[in-house]
Amino acid sequence: MRNRLVLLLATVSGVAVGNVYFPQSITPAIAAGLHVSPGDAALVITAAQAGYTAGLFLLVPLGDRVPVRRLLPTLLVVTGLALLGAACSPSLPVLAALSLMIGTSTVVAPIIGPFVAGLVPASRRGVTNGLLLSGGTGGMLLARTLSGYLASWWSWRVPYALAGVLVLALAVVVARALPDSVPATRSPYPRLLLSPLRLFREERDLRRSCLYQATIFGGFSAVWACVALLLTGPAYGYDARAVALLALVNAGTMIVTPMAGRLVDVVGPDRVTVVCAGAVIVSAVLLALASSGSLVMLVLGTLLLDVAMQSGMTANVVRIYALSSGARSRLNTAYMTCAYLGGAAGSWIGLRSYAAFGWLGVCALVGALAVVPVVSVLVPSRATLALR
Structure with a gap:
């Protein structure tokens, strides 16, 4: 598989994932532009995330049934048109409905991963997925x-419009660049929807990967759900823009993740999983030290947490892609659904931990969740043997 195609698909994945996350930064502008409260404008974020979860369950299994050269451009066109429609939305209900459509159709990244895994040798799946x-x-x-x-320079409509144009342009490029592929199954659509549940019940390594990523992603989500409260609170006293800048600092993750993929190819997923979980425990300690206002500790802690979460995800997907060459999209459906459920639970528990115990409560939660994969790999018990 040519490197140019991998880079193209990595770009498509990034744009698609960005469609779910960019509304988080423009909610105040949406509220002002549509004359609604910020709380009501947050419905746009909820709709996009709910749509993405629905797309994981309803559309990602089609990666095993429909040729990807046809499926990806179709989803990108639907997403692009919905983004352009959102840029012209006259009211919040219309924008929320289109956000639901955007979230549902922008699930191309979980389809790209299994597709690429089938085009590269097993010895390069780690670095390619990274x-x-x-x-x-x-x-x-x-x-x-x-x-x-x-949104601050012009209008909240500008990010939607630019994203729509970019997605439609990528749809044209992808349609020309992707190679032909033969569907892995001809199963009817209802059977495809039930298949991830069956695979979860039958495949122990899938259950392990789901558990590991749900716990680590839960801790990651807890931190990022509460870090804005910490930065804007009395310990730091920053404004909301500091959260975006902190996230941008963690772009170093983009460099480290492919390196972790190479390590997975050499030593295997389990060893990398243990190292990543241990790194999350260290990050919890660094983040705890940041509770008094140390920006250095906060940057180091969030950077290490991001690197560990993404590297652990690389190890987990390599593990599940090795289970079946004909069901990778359905395996990924089960895995990603569990990961996002863990992330949602982590955000919910993290916010309540912050309310009850402050930032140190969130750090304790992160450390406790990271212990689960370490114990599961290194100290098998009757319960963990059921997963393994």
């Missing part, structure tokens, strides 16, 4: 930062 994850990370970080500044 490159794809770097693209997604870059899209998330840049989308949050650039959209906020574009």
Whole structure:
């Protein structure tokens, strides 16, 4: 597989992931532009995330059923048109409905990963997947930062319009660049939807990967759900722009993730999983030291947490892609759904931990969650043997 195609698909993944995250930075501008409260404007974020979760379950399994050369451009066109429609939205209900459509159709990254895994040798799946994850990370970080500044300079409609044009342009490029592929299955659509549940029940390594990523992503989500409260609180006293700048600092993750992928190819997923979980525990300590106002500790802690989470994801997807060459999209559906459920739970528990115990409570939660994969790999018990 040519490097240019991998870089193209990494770019597509980044743009697609960014479509879910950039509304987080422009909610105040949306509220002002549509004359609604900031709380009501947050419905746009919820709709996009709900749509993405629905797309994981409803559309990602089609990667095993529909030729990817046809599926990806179709989803990109739908996403691009919905983004342009959102830029012209006259009211919040219309924008929320289009955000739901955007989130549902922009699930191309979980389709690209299994597709690429089938085109490269097993010895290069780690580094290739690391490159794809770097693209997604870059899209998330840049989308949050650039959209906020574009909305402040011009209008909240500008990020939607530019994203729509970019997605439609990528749809044309992808349609020409992707190679032909043969679908892995001809199963009817209802059977495709049930297949991830069956795979989860049958494949122990899939259950392990789901557990590991749900716990680590839960800790990651808890930190990023609460870090704005810390930065704008009395310990730091910054404004909301500091959150976007902190996220941009963590762009170093894009460099480290492909290196972690190479390590997975050499030593295997389990060893990398343990190292990443240990790094999350260290990051929890650094973040705890940041509670008194140390910006250096906060930057180091969030950077290490981001690197560990993304590197652990690389190890987990390599593990599940090795289970079946004909069901990678459905395996990824089960895995990503569990990961996002863990992230949602982590955000919910993290906010309540912050309210009850402050920032140190969030750090304790992160450390406790990271212990789960370490114990599961190094100290198998009756419960963890059921997963393994």
